[in-house]
Amino acid sequence: MASRPRMKDVAAEAGVSVMTVSRVVNGEAGVAPRTAARVEAAVRKLGYQRDDVARQLRRTNRLSQTVGLMVDNVADPFMAAVASAIEDVAHRRGNMVLIGSSRADPHREREVVAAFTARRVDGLILTPVAGDHRLLRSAQAQGTKIVCVDRAAPGLDVDTVVVDNFGAVRRAVGHLIAHGHRRIGYLGDKREIWTFAERHRGYLAALSAAGIDADPTLVRHGLRSGADAARAVTAILAAPEPPTAVLAGNEVLAFGVLAVLPATVAFIAFDDFALAAQLTPPVTVIAQDPVALATSAAHLLFARIHGDTSPPRRVVMPTELIPRGSGEIPGPGTPFPTHRR
Amino acid sequence: MASRPRMKDVAAEAGVSVMTVSRVVNGEAGVAPRTAARVEAAVRKLGYQRDDVARQLRRTNRLSQTVGLMVDNVADPFMAAVASAIEDVAHRRGNMVLIGSSRADPHREREVVAAFTARRVDGLILTPVAGDHRLLRSAQAQGTKIVCVDRAAPGLDVDTVVVDNFGAVRRAVGHLIAHGHRRIGYLGDKREIWTFAERHRGYLAALSAAGIDADPTLVRHGLRSGADAARAVTAILAAPEPPTAVLAGNEVLAFGVLAVLPATVAFIAFDDFALAAQLTPPVTVIAQDPVALATSAAHLLFARIHGDTSPPRRVVMPTELIPRGSGEIPGPGTPFPTHRR
DNA sequence: CTTCTGGTTGGTATCGTTAACAGCTCGTCG
DNA sequence: CGACGAGCTGTTAACGATACCAACCAGAAG
Numbered sequence: 001m002a003s004r005p006r007m008k009d010v011a012a013e014a015g016v017s018v019m020t021v022s023r024v025v026n027g028e029a030g031v032a033p034r035t036a037a038r039v040e041a042a043v044r045k046l047g048y049q050r051d052d053v054a055r056q057l058r059r060t061n062r063l064s065q066t067v068g069l070m071v072d073n074v075a076d077p078f079m080a081a082v083a084s085a086i087e088d089v090a091h092r093r094g095n096m097v098l099i100g101s102s103r104a105d106p107h108r109e110r111e112v113v114a115a116f117t118a119r120r121v122d123g124l125i126l127t128p129v130a131g132d133h134r135l136l137r138s139a140q141a142q143g144t145k146i147v148c149v150d151r152a153a154p155g156l157d158v159d160t161v162v163v164d165n166f167g168a169v170r171r172a173v174g175h176l177i178a179h180g181h182r183r184i185g186y187l188g189d190k191r192e193i194w195t196f197a198e199r200h201r202g203y204l205a206a207l208s209a210a211g212i213d214a215d216p217t218l219v220r221h222g223l224r225s226g227a228d229a230a231r232a233v234t235a236i237l238a239a240p241e242p243p244t245a246v247l248a249g250n251e252v253l254a255f256g257v258l259a260v261l262p263a264t265v266a267f268i269a270f271d272d273f274a275l276a277a278q279l280t281p282p283v284t285v286i287a288q289d290p291v292a293l294a295t296s297a298a299h300l301l302f303a304r305i306h307g308d309t310s311p312p313r314r315v316v317m318p319t320e321l322i323p324r325g326s327g328e329i330p331g332p333g334t335p336f337p338t339h340r341r
Numbered sequence: 342m343a344s345r346p347r348m349k350d351v352a353a354e355a356g357v358s359v360m361t362v363s364r365v366v367n368g369e370a371g372v373a374p375r376t377a378a379r380v381e382a383a384v385r386k387l388g389y390q391r392d393d394v395a396r397q398l399r400r401t402n403r404l405s406q407t408v409g410l411m412v413d414n415v416a417d418p419f420m421a422a423v424a425s426a427i428e429d430v431a432h433r434r435g436n437m438v439l440i441g442s443s444r445a446d447p448h449r450e451r452e453v454v455a456a457f458t459a460r461r462v463d464g465l466i467l468t469p470v471a472g473d474h475r476l477l478r479s480a481q482a483q484g485t486k487i488v489c490v491d492r493a494a495p496g497l498d499v500d501t502v503v504v505d506n507f508g509a510v511r512r513a514v515g516h517l518i519a520h521g522h523r524r525i526g527y528l529g530d531k532r533e534i535w536t537f538a539e540r541h542r543g544y545l546a547a548l549s550a551a552g553i554d555a556d557p558t559l560v561r562h563g564l565r566s567g568a569d570a571a572r573a574v575t576a577i578l579a580a581p582e583p584p585t586a587v588l589a590g591n592e593v594l595a596f597g598v599l600a601v602l603p604a605t606v607a608f609i610a611f612d613d614f615a616l617a618a619q620l621t622p623p624v625t626v627i628a629q630d631p632v633a634l635a636t637s638a639a640h641l642l643f644a645r646i647h648g649d650t651s652p653p654r655r656v657v658m659p660t661e662l663i664p665r666g667s668g669e670i671p672g673p674g675t676p677f678p679t680h681r682r
Numbered sequence: 683c684t685t686c687t688g689g690t691t692g693g694t695a696t697c698g699t700t701a702a703c704a705g706c707t708c709g710t711c712g
Numbered sequence: 713c714g715a716c717g718a719g720c721t722g723t724t725a726a727c728g729a730t731a732c733c734a735a736c737c738a739g740a741a742g
Contacts, residue, residue, distance in 0.1 A: 004484070006727095006729090008728085017691065020691060026730090035690080049455070049458060051461060052729095053398050054728035054730090057697050057698065058697050060730085064394070066439075066460070073425060074415065074421055074428060075424075077418055080418065080421035083415045083421075083424075096460065098437050099428060099437075099440045108432075112432075120392060255615040258619050275599060277600070279616065279620065360700085360721070361720090363699070367700090371720065373719080376720080392699070394697095394698080395698035398700095398728065399698080400699085401700085403727085
């Protein structure tokens with residue numbers, strides 16, 4: 001197994017110094033065309049490839065051209081779309097993406113962030129779990145740029161790209177109330193996650209605005225999978241006073257709910273998904289654009305890496321309530337169907 | 342903005358040499374407890390974190406504890422599941438994952454692989470696009486371990502974890518033929534991709550085994566999105582002699598097809614997906630297990646990184662044809678419905 | 683003929699860490 | 713009481729590249 005050639009091997013082969021090889025390899029000016037050609041021939045002959053590890057160590061700015069992306073779980077379609085969009089922007093800018101999953105576990109989140117900074121990434125894009133931001137603050141103080149996407153990190157002074165989760169859910173639950181529902185179930189992921197805290201707040205605000213007492217037995221937090229959501233909604237529906245409408249806090253939970261929910265119960269899901277319009281009834285959703293969210297976050301991050309020192313921004317992207325049918329199933333509060341079924 | 346503390350800063354703070362700091366930071370034996378405690382206090386006080394870039398450069402084995410994962414497109418749910426499973430195994434083994442997308446573009450594939458090897462990753466997990474494996478062979482010769490997952494790389498001598506795409510599609514198309522279909526559409530991604538070449542071969546083999554002449558107008562290659570698939574199937578159905586059954590080569594294409602396919606046309610999709618059982622009719626699928634595939638690939642890779650030099654293996658994981666209804670819609674060849682509808 | 687300029691090229695130190703080895707301080711044993 | 717080994721700590725030289733500066737060589741200018 002041939003070992004990797006070094007610059008000095010290329011230099012020997014081409015009969016020049018390593019400095020000249022360095023200049024040619026990095027496309028710097030000031031090398032005679034004949035010399036450069038000889039070096040290039042040697043590079044090809046030996047299959048030389050610059051060692052970016054050594055390079056990063058020596059360079060003045062120490063840029064690694066690598067950013068870290070910590071998501072909750074890449075298998076989640078929303079996060080997958082985010083990851084894909086970020087990789088795309090990074091690729092266009094000649095950067096690579098290190099990926100890590102927190103699985104909503106603060107301990108694992110710390111491990112992942114520490115591993116990122118130990119590798120001296122230029123920046124971090126995070127969907128943070130709640131909690132202790134000491135590590136992030138220290139990374140930030142040492143020059144690592146940070147952007148939060150989809151979830152804010154209260155108490156941390158960083159660029160953040162999110163949607164108005166509170167407002168979107170308040171409107172969606174208001175929509176259900178307008179269709180005659182008074183007992184509405186809420187299914188969400190961990191309440192410590194900013195996004196779900198906001199969505200739950202929106203749910204409560206809509207009920208309160210309509211003068212409906214919130215019934216805590218209709219609410220389930222901490223659901224991490226479709227199976228969790230299916231169990232939760234089954235349990236809620238089996239109760240003496242079951243809800244007539246249900247809101248699922250994200251796409252993954254919606255999949256679980258849809259496997260068990262009777263078609264008579266109204267339903268709205270946060271996040272649009274591929275087959276929403278093909279189901280019976282078609283599923284009303286709160287749509288957001290993960291690609292736009294992620295692209296915006298990536299652009300913010302690269303701006304910071306390249307020296308933008310303006311105050312942290314919070315970008316709020318729009319959501320859209322798409323009525324398709326499931327969210328317009330009338331509730332007991334309206335004796336007659338509304339104008340739209 | 343405080344700059345990052347070095348080992349020498351910690352050494353000065355603790356009143357010891359950098360070697361002692363190195364030993365403490367790496368948990369090596371042979372440091373007096375009192376000294377270690379002083380160093381640890383200094384580490385905490387300064388917020389020191391080891392620089393893995395410098396460390397990797399100096400260490401004898403040069404392991405970066407980083408592997409590169411090149412998928413076609415992380416936004417694809419199948420690839421997202423693969424990425425998630427690989428990240429999970431890597432995390433358990435104290436490794437990180439660099440991610441890159443080829444988007445089925447051989448040029449971009451080369452760029453991504455080159456960026457991985459320039460960063461001196463310990464290993465690569467690839468879903469390769471067709472073609473030229475010179476770069477991969479050279480990376481391999483220089484000690485980078487390589488494993489292919491979901492797609493084989495003919496001509497490259499590496500561990501490979503795949504399913505029997507040929508056999509699975511042959512059985513699925515045979516299933517459609519057994520239900521009376523003779524005109525069956527095939528929708529696939531680029532034929533240069535090994536997996537789709539195999540699936541298409543399986544399609545042709547099933548037709549041929551039943552003595553049916555393959556009609557090339559029923560076949561579409563190179564479909565990269567649900568929208569592509571929707572257009573393709575619409576066109577095929579508008580032809581004078583439309584198919585009575587359709588096979589979609591993967592999940593993403595299935596989503597597109599299902600948005601436009603009349604419920605009278607039989608349908609089978611490669612890959613199981615979340616709402617397949619909730620559609621009308623429920624969708625018959627060829628299920629495979631992306632998590633098992635990826636986990637197996639990751640284990641193979643880490644075994645290689647840790648010195649396994651046995652001959653390259655090819656692991657073939659099972660698929661399962663799950664009849665749910667859409668694939669059992671009878672065709673014109675059976676005047677009476679089969680025993681199952 | 684000397685000096686200067688601009689275009690090339692090379693030498694040396696260094697990035698932050700670890701490998702290898704050297705040296706110091708004890709306590710202990712012959 | 714001197715030597716020895718165990719335990720601990722420090723010194724030096726890399727790893728593979730780039731930053732910085734010095735040196736060289738034409739040809740042009742004085």
